[in-house]
Amino acid sequence: MTNFSKTATRSTSIAADGAKSDAASRIVPALFAIAFGLFLFVGTGFAAPSLIHNATHDTRHSLGLPCH
Amino acid sequence: MFKTIILSAFGAGLAVGIALSVVQAVTTEPLILHAETFESAEPAPAAAAAPHEHSTTEAHAHEAAAPAAAAPAHEHDEDAWSPADGFERSAYTLIANLLMGVGVSAVLLGLMSIRGGRIDASTGVLWGVAGFFAASLLPSLGLSPELPGTAAAEITSRQVWWLSTAAASAIGLALIVFGRSWLLKVAGLVLGVLPHVIGAPVPPTLEASYPAGLGGEFVAASLVVSALLWALSGLCSGWLYQRLSRSA
Numbered sequence: 001m002t003n004f005s006k007t008a009t010r011s012t013s014i015a016a017d018g019a020k021s022d023a024a025s026r027i028v029p030a031l032f033a034i035a036f037g038l039f040l041f042v043g044t045g046f047a048a049p050s051l052i053h054n055a056t057h058d059t060r061h062s063l064g065l066p067c068h
Numbered sequence: 069m070f071k072t073i074i075l076s077a078f079g080a081g082l083a084v085g086i087a088l089s090v091v092q093a094v095t096t097e098p099l100i101l102h103a104e105t106f107e108s109a110e111p112a113p114a115a116a117a118a119p120h121e122h123s124t125t126e127a128h129a130h131e132a133a134a135p136a137a138a139a140p141a142h143e144h145d146e147d148a149w150s151p152a153d154g155f156e157r158s159a160y161t162l163i164a165n166l167l168m169g170v171g172v173s174a175v176l177l178g179l180m181s182i183r184g185g186r187i188d189a190s191t192g193v194l195w196g197v198a199g200f201f202a203a204s205l206l207p208s209l210g211l212s213p214e215l216p217g218t219a220a221a222e223i224t225s226r227q228v229w230w231l232s233t234a235a236a237s238a239i240g241l242a243l244i245v246f247g248r249s250w251l252l253k254v255a256g257l258v259l260g261v262l263p264h265v266i267g268a269p270v271p272p273t274l275e276a277s278y279p280a281g282l283g284g285e286f287v288a289a290s291l292v293v294s295a296l297l298w299a300l301s302g303l304c305s306g307w308l309y310q311r312l313s314r315s316a
Binding site: 023025026027029030031032033034036037038039040041042043044045046048050051053054055056057058059060061062063064065066067068 | 069070073074077088092096097100148149150151157160161163164165167168170171172173174175176177178179181182184204207208211212213214215216220223224226227230231287290291293294297
């Protein structure tokens with residue numbers, strides 16, 4: 001959490017008004033959530049190692065993701 | 069807020085992963101297992117092709133082409149660990165579905181937060197349907213869902229095309245829906261169409277080891293499963309987020 005608020009503070013110092021600082025404190029955690037979500041999605045659906053591929057094989061096929 | 073998003077994403081992912089596994093068990097999974105019976109029986113198609121009573125030169129051409137066509141289906145690393153059929157395989161599929169549900173929910177909640185405004189079950193399901201459109205339906209136009217045993221282009225090129233197409237479709241869709249000027253909306257449309265103009269990696273052959281009807285059934289089943297993943301993730305995560313942020 002410290003990290004996010006630090007980044008948020010840095011962004012807000014650039015912001016000119018209250019509305020913008022509100023947007024920054026909303027956007028930074030949202031971007032972290034998106035990065036986390038994409039990491040899981042790509043890790044499960046696209047990771048190359050055979051072990052991960054074999055464990056997630058049926059899910060990849062079921063969801064129409066490119067598989068082997 | 070990050071905590072609320074992550075908690076909602078995990079809660080939604082749990083529900084979505086279980087629901088997805090149940091639906092897959094009666095839709096896509098039987099088709100995958102059915103297709104694998106043909107895949108493991110290979111090189112049946114090549115052997116079946118040879119006895120055709122064509123002229124000798126043509127028969128030779130068939131024989132020469134068949135092994136090359138069958139080869140891409142055999143890219144499994146035989147030495148690597150894989151879950152045993154039955155319970156173990158289903159358990160790993162359930163885990164993968166849970167991770168997909170959490171991932172998709174986190175992405176949707178993140179995007180809804182950036183957009184601002186109300187986050188609840190009804191806005192969530194709309195975002196989920198949009199996500200399905202961008203990250204499943206549009207990419208499937210170039211790379212349709214494949215059963216095991218489908219000949220296809222090199223894996224990395226397909227993954228790159230799929231991810232780029234999903235990203236371009238998502239940005240394109242956002243520009244069309246949220247763009248304030250016609251110029252932005254047109255740019256969004258161009259961006260959405262562009263990957264299909266460039267074209268997806270082409271498979272070496274359209275022949276498959278399984279019957280064509282099985283492939284058709286699978287495409288429909290797979291798209292329904294994907295739609296469920298995205299719509300249900302949006303619905304559950306939006307609902308949970310609203311409840312958790314109200315109590316926080």
